[in-house]
Amino acid sequence: MGRAPCCDKDKVKRGPWSPDEDAKLKNYLAIHGTVGNWIALPKKAGLKRCGKSCRLRWLNYLRPDIKHGGFTEEEDTIICTLYAQMGSRWSAIASKLPGRTDNDVKNYWNTKLKKNFMAGKVGLKSLTENDNTIPSTPSLTQSCNTFDAGYGFNNNEKNIGFDQIHDVGVSEIGASNNNIDMNPMVSMSQDNSSIGVNNNCDQAGDDESLEPLMDFGFGVGSDFASSCCFPEWVDFSYADIKTN
DNA sequence: AACGTACCCAACCGCTTTTGC
DNA sequence: GGCAAAAGCGGTTGGGTACGT
Numbered sequence: 696m697g698r699a700p701c702c703d704k705d706k707v708k709r710g711p712w713s714p715d716e717d718a719k720l721k722n723y724l725a726i727h728g729t730v731g732n733w734i735a736l737p738k739k740a741g742l743k744r745c746g747k748s749c750r751l752r753w754l755n756y757l758r759p760d761i762k763h764g765g766f767t768e769e770e771d772t773i774i775c776t777l778y779a780q781m782g783s784r785w786s787a788i789a790s791k792l793p794g795r796t797d798n799d800v801k802n803y804w805n806t807k808l809k810k811n812f813m814a815g816k817v818g819l820k821s822l823t824e825n826d827n828t829i830p831s832t833p834s835l836t837q838s839c840n841t842f843d844a845g846y847g848f849n850n851n852e853k854n855i856g857f858d859q860i861h862d863v864g865v866s867e868i869g870a871s872n873n874n875i876d877m878n879p880m881v882s883m884s885q886d887n888s889s890i891g892v893n894n895n896c897d898q899a900g901d902d903e904s905l906e907p908l909m910d911f912g913f914g915v916g917s918d919f920a921s922s923c924c925f926p927e928w929v930d931f932s933y934a935d936i937k938t939n
Numbered sequence: 940a941a942c943g944t945a946c947c948c949a950a951c952c953g954c955t956t957t958t959g960c
Numbered sequence: 961g962g963c964a965a966a967a968g969c970g971g972t973t974g975g976g977t978a979c980g981t
Contacts, residue, residue: 711949711975734966750967751950786969797969802948805971 708743712752716742720749721757729753755798762794766803774800775812776819 708716723740734746742749755761766774770792777788785797785804792800811817 709951732966745951747952747967748950755949783970798949801970806947 706743707737707745707748709745709748712756716744717752717757720753724753724757751798755796760794761796766795766808770795771808771811771817772819774804774808775817778804778812779819 719740719742723736727739732746733750736742736746736749737744740749744752773791774788777791781787783801785801789795789797789800808817
């Protein structure tokens with residue numbers, strides 16, 4: 696038994712919205728506002744639509760503050776930066792882009808931006824002390840500074856390439872995980888789609904000792920690994936952490 | 940011109956989270 | 961605190977269009 700459907704699919708219209716339906720929805724919301732019950736809205740507004748469909752149509756298309764044009768380079772950079780930091784949390788990413796919806800950002804990423812990102816055509820934004828663009832997050836890794844502590848990376852260096860962190864030993868991982876406090880190794884998975892932490896308590900190089908730490912959710916090609924860089928402030932605390 | 944393929948994006952689906960009783 | 965309903969969210973689908981052969 697699944698969850699009960701939110702509406703009777705036989706009695707509601709589906710598919711693309713007509714200009715007439717858009718007008719009805721807009722008019723209703725102009726008078727009554729968006730605060731209220733979306734499930735009851737279609738009936739009140741004279742629409743044969745599911746409430747969820749009405750909500751989505753309003754949020755993704757009809758809202759007056761929606762931007763309908765193409766994305767700017769600045770927006771590209773912000774999306775890539777935030778994606779690297781928090782993964783596919785599209786609503787959170789969209790909230791940093793005025794006028795953009797989560798659906799917009801998601802579609803744009805999946806169809807265009809991901810490819811450009813992989814190809815290294817889109818850079819990542821560097822974080823400064825006063826940069827409010829990026830939400831503050833608990834840090835799993837201290838990123839560049841951590842690397843810097845033991846391995847002499849220049850603190851002013853903005854970018855660390857995947858090829859640089861491939862199999863590089865680090866002196867400390869920011870998270871307090873007792874299993875990885877003995878000189879862990881950070882390694883890329885074979886397809887470069889994830890980073891694992893190798894607990895040095897086990898024999899180095901033993902695949903079974905590789906603790907998956909981070910999964911990017913996309914198969915990063917070797918081109919990407921060698922061409923793409925992450926700035927020092929990027930942490931991956933929001934990335935999916937797989938357990939065995 | 941006809942066909943196949945790739946791309947774009949609106950909309951849907953269903954799971955998770957939040958809210959109200 | 962428990963439950964149900966509503967809202968929020970991310971993944972996926974499908975129709976339309978552009979482009980290449």
